[in-house]
């Protein structure tokens with residue numbers, strides 16, 4: 320896949336990194352992030368959310384950012400020079416990343432990743448602003464890919480928007496997406512629409528789903 324496919328609507332890396340994690344997401348989402356265990360940040364980009372979740376860690380935590388664009392890994396390293404972000408090509412590389420002190424950056428597309436070993440399955444997944452960059456006909460397989468990454472009963476936060484999309488972006492029908500989420504093995508709690516926080520001057524309003532993985 321090309322870089323162009325992913326970067327519609329992108330802000331500068333600096334502006335992106337300036338968002339305060341506590342302002343970006345609703346309190347209920349923040350409260351559902353465990354402080355230890357395995358946390359994944361899907362479509363981690365330059366790593367803003369992975370770094371914020373790593374900063375909140377207490378105890379034995381492994382944060383795994385997943386993104387297909389290896390150029391984003393290098394941007395993450397440049398944006399957060401104080402963090403030890405480790406490039407990973409597969410789950411075996413991830414298994415060698417040091418919990419607490421390092422962050423894993425796994426290069427790959429969720430829908431094509433093999434199932435992780437059970438000790439690397441997620442206790443929580445953040446998946447923010449990724450769906451709009453996937454063709455509609457890949458949503459189903461993407462959601463099933465998310466299911467494969469999770470431990471039973473873990474929470475997944477799914478954020479997308481349906482307005483003010485660039486031509487290259489995909490418009491999701493929330494009702495259809497909800498059915499696809501149920502079909503992929505999630506229960507869904509649809510949260511109130513969430514406005515883009517400062518420093519944004521964008522009028523984005525996000526759809527936020529807090530989902531729970533049901534054992535298959």
Ligand SMILES: C[S@@+](CC[C@H](N)C(=O)[O-])C[C@H]1O[C@@H](n2cnc3c(N)ncnc32)[C@H](O)[C@@H]1O
Pocket residue numbers: 325361362363364365368385386387388391427428429430446447448449452453
């Ligand atoms: C707009 S950025 C979102 C960055 C960040 N999550 C946020 O909320 O600001 C979308 C990211 O999704 C990534 N992405 C696209 N397709 C993906 C896939 N199939 N699996 C994982 N990440 C993907 C892109 O490379 C890009 O970094």
